[in-house]
Amino acid sequence: MIGILVDVTRCIGCRECVAACVNANRLGKNIPLPQHSADGLSSQRWVSVISRPGERYVRKSCLHCLEPACVSACPVGAMQKTPAGPVVYDASLCMGCRYCMMACPYGVPRYDWDHLVPYVRKCTLCYSRLKEGKLPACVEACPTQALAFGQRSELLSQAHRLIRSEPMKFVQTVYGEHEAGGTLILYISDIPLDWLGYHVAPGPTPLPDYTALAMSLVAPTSLGVMALMAGTWWVIQRRMKLMGARADSSEGETQ
Amino acid sequence: MSQRKATIVKDFLWACTAAGFVAIILRFAYGLGATTGLSDTTPWGFWIGFDLLGGVALAAGGFTIAAAVYIFHLESYRPLLRSAILTAFLGYLSVIFALLCDLGLPWHIWKPMVNWQPHSVMFEVAWCVMLYTTVLSLEFAPVVLEHPWFRLPIFRAVLTLLKRLTLPLVILGIALSTLHQSSLGSLFLIVPYRLHPLWYSPIQPILFFVSAVALGLLTVTLEAFVSAYLYDHELPHGLLAGLGKVAAIVLWVYLALRIGDLIFRKLILAPFNGSWQGVLFLIELGLGALIPAILLSIPRVRRSPIGLGTSAILGVSGIILNRLSVSVIAQYRPPETAYFPSLSELLISLGVLSAIGLVFLFIVETFNVFGAPEKHELDQSVSSPVSYAFQDDLWRNHILRRSFVVVLVIAATFALLPSQIVEGRMMPSTEVRSAVGGDILWIDGNRNEEGVRFEHQKHIERQRQQATNEETACAVCHHLSKPGDQATPCWECHRDMYLPTSIFDHTFHQQALGGNVSCSECHIGEHIADSAVGCNECHETMASKESTTVKFNYAARGYVDALHDQCVSCHKREATAQNKENLPRCPTCHRAEGAPPGVRRLLSLSNP
């Protein structure tokens, strides 16, 4: 599992990562309007830099969950979790139901609303560049080493080392270690990052677990209902036949 | 007389269908973004909430009545059976139709059949819709095949086979419905952080199933009212009262589950905290479930048509409101991205429903749905040549009138839909306000407090040092000055934040040059924009020659683009010249500290 460690304290908000992402993924020019996007992400902006009070800049993109809700939600397997870690999207399978957009706890997947043939768009962690042995475009472009690329486990221990070394400066948690079951993008920061989720900070339970129980009950329920209905039909039908027979016989007795 | 009522209703339905038809064409011609109110924060809107979730729940009458008649042997409900199954079948058809409009890539709708994803709730929903629609069509097929049109032996054979298969089909239908009604609830198990806690419930599948049963029964009731009104049938009072009694029990179960769930999650006081969600919840559960449950529990009320009708309407709208709340209204979204269904979303919903209504009326009039024998009388009357001719003329009359109505409605819809739907989505215009301050300017065109603190005086001094001619120093940035002005500010021409705006006043120039005879002063040949001469043909000195970035044009670019281009191009040059690599980067100008205090006071004065 690969990953990116974001050090919020190092980010100067220069948006070179955004520009690099736009170039690498051949995205369009349009800046999303505030009435279409609160966090600056859109189908043409897969990474954005959010300004926070006190000259803090926080990068937001797909966090590439370890157990992604979008992959679990997708009815056709267009959203896929690759073995290396990045969550990628296969446009040829998508039917455009947009359940992935509903399911994502960060509200990351965006839609090509202005296109006649719309697809879901989001960061792929530059999966095609990774396969060529290159770094993700944003990591390569960052002038201040605020983004570190590597194996997730190593980045995690590095993050813990960093926040422990300066306990006065850093918030003492690594964002992304446990959120929604853990993500590939990890943050260390001197400001709280609870607002990074879609509405509230996601808890530690992976979202696919929420529907797993319901899905496991599908087969038993259907068989159970069928058996119950067939049984009811048989019992009632038999009772009615018996009652009819008894009525006949009692009629016969009275005669 | 009865014929007339149905005719008026059908005329109305035709008109609605025509309007929906226009909206559907525009939706596929211009895409979802242009024609709907959907956005990245509201990926599911009215179509999912009303047409899909509501439609499926409305169709629940099919399997409940089938279960009552075939499984529980309640033969007295048989008169309602055929119309209930027909409603369910047509309801599912309308769901599929609305879904085709809602899907971004509807031609991929078959993908779940070949690409199995058993972990996805949506996958299960897709399969259930497909299978149950098939089952319903088989359940209803005997009604159609009984008609004299299908006299061929092959149809008769199919009919016999289907009748023999009735019981297995009904059992399969019940199982599929149970799965499907509940799995629509399971769809919302994966959104714990998005859905308001009053609606997010771990027992959502059960709630959806139970409320769908109630809704199905009430829909069958309403439908009996409608067809009794349209065709002057007698209302089957006893049967409907029986349905009402069952519906009351189911509604009480639903209420108990809903409230018990809130108590279990320690949220029982949350509806009363004064938030709009609390009020919505109370309306939904009170008007939509509690009151109909109470009304239907009183035998005298459920036996009177008015009482039964009122509670059925309340219950149906309450449970549909619940579906809308769960899927759309109670979903969190940032306040600036509020959602309201667009006109074309509403028109498409209306059109699909009306079309389905027309199909329903056609089937009811053609086939023996209500099990009434009057069919044969009609056939006899048609067989005489005189009445045949008369019928034909009547039919022609309908065509004449309806085609006229359809033409009129289509034209009106086409004209009245907002131009963004017809011409594609456009950026909303955002007016630019002037920069404030003196030596330090606060540039914040749309007043969202994310402006730039621009050190005007420092830039002037630097420019004076560099410029060869002191007089033209200003013109490096103030590249176009209006007549009689030395340094026209940016916002006087770049009047919109994002969109290009015209800076040419046609009427003014026409008047100033002498009215009707003035066209040829600028236009060579025809009076069209292409034939006009350039502005600098007359205004020779208006555009500065010092300016590097700008051409003289009729249209001024958007404020944001124009200023970025002006500033960043110079900053980039200076970055390499002075070796300051941060100079062209965003935070050099866009700082978080905001406007200087003096300017802030000025702003508060100018913005009441």
Added chain:
Amino acid sequence: MTDWLEIAQGPIFRFALAIFVLGLARQVGLTVSGALTAIRRAKDRRLPYREIAKETLSWIFPIRALRRARPLQSVASFAFHIGVILAGLFLRNHIDIFQSNVGIAWIALPRPLLDCLTLLAIAGATILLLYRVYSLSVRTLSTAMDYILLVMILGLMISGYIAGQSWNPIPYNTLMLFHTWGGILLVILIPFTKIAHCVLFPLTRFCTEIAWHLTPEGGSEVIHTLYGSDGRKV
């Protein structure tokens, strides 16, 4: 005033265009279905298709008509139709309105040519109008709508022509307001008045044939028989 112009060239134009297209389609559909019903019911189902086609064609290109009874009327009518169709469909300004509303555009004819054609058409329409007023036989057949439509088209052509001239004495926008709204009204009226013949003409002979089995030029033969060779004396 410019607002009223913009409305007429935007939504109202779309409305009128939709009425025009769908209304004419409806008329064609109704005519065809009516004709087919009539054929189905008729006892004599023979139809001289070749004759019908020939007559329809000669009706569209009335070269033969020149030699017949009213050469001046035929020439006037021809000039009028050519002018109305070409200036209506191939003027740059008209095409621009089409493009901004429907997104379709086509090639425009040069302005001077259209100006000439419009003048000819105005002359033609005036002659036709005079015929309607002064010729007894035409006047007997005319309804109020015939006069209204002809005067309307004449007004539209004159206002359109004047608006494009530099000697135009009336304020441009006032004239345009009249021209645009008048044009919209005309376009809406087309499917519901006799101007619907712009699409129905190929069916005219066909329908006459089905309805009465009258031979072409049968009318003038009747007149010939009744009144001798000089039909104009009626």
